[in-house]
Amino acid sequence: MNKILTLSSMVLLSAAVTACQPESSTSKNIGLTANATNHKAEITVYKSATCGCCKEWVTYLEEEGYQVSAIDHDNMDSIKTKFGLTDPKLHSCHTAIVDGYVIEGHVPANDIDRLLNERPTDIKGLSAPGMPMMSPGMASRTPNDYDVLSFTDSGDIQVYSQY
Numbered sequence: 001m002n003k004i005l006t007l008s009s010m011v012l013l014s015a016a017v018t019a020c021q022p023e024s025s026t027s028k029n030i031g032l033t034a035n036a037t038n039h040k041a042e043i044t045v046y047k048s049a050t051c052g053c054c055k056e057w058v059t060y061l062e063e064e065g066y067q068v069s070a071i072d073h074d075n076m077d078s079i080k081t082k083f084g085l086t087d088p089k090l091h092s093c094h095t096a097i098v099d100g101y102v103i104e105g106h107v108p109a110n111d112i113d114r115l116l117n118e119r120p121t122d123i124k125g126l127s128a129p130g131m132p133m134m135s136p137g138m139a140s141r142t143p144n145d146y147d148v149l150s151f152t153d154s155g156d157i158q159v160y161s162q163y
Contacts, residue, residue: 041116043103044069046079047094054094057106057137064109066098080104083125090127090151101125106135108143111161123150126160134163
């Protein structure tokens, strides 16, 4: 009888402890919590006041659920230098910062989501160099016919996504 009572007590105690765990501790909810957090991330976008495609990219990010602070700046080269984006091959019209990562140009939200979900320590940021015509903020919300590049502090560049 003692063994049955003890076993029953252990089962009840185990069930009670499990029931008291926060929902985000289950593997199913970890992804949902991380994804919800990413869509609430604050992105600071530095752009020229007269750049129409920069404004369109900000609107696109907001529609994707990001909180965007847009800051008009007269000298974008100084912003790029300030955040360590020194390779002109990576430059575009606007520069953004999200959770310590640099986002240069018309990078799609799904690439930003992936970056924030994976949180690689060897990547400084992402870039869509130039102003790709079929990119969010330009002629299309759906990226097409360009690459998004990752870059490191040491200057290594790799293809992050291909569209």
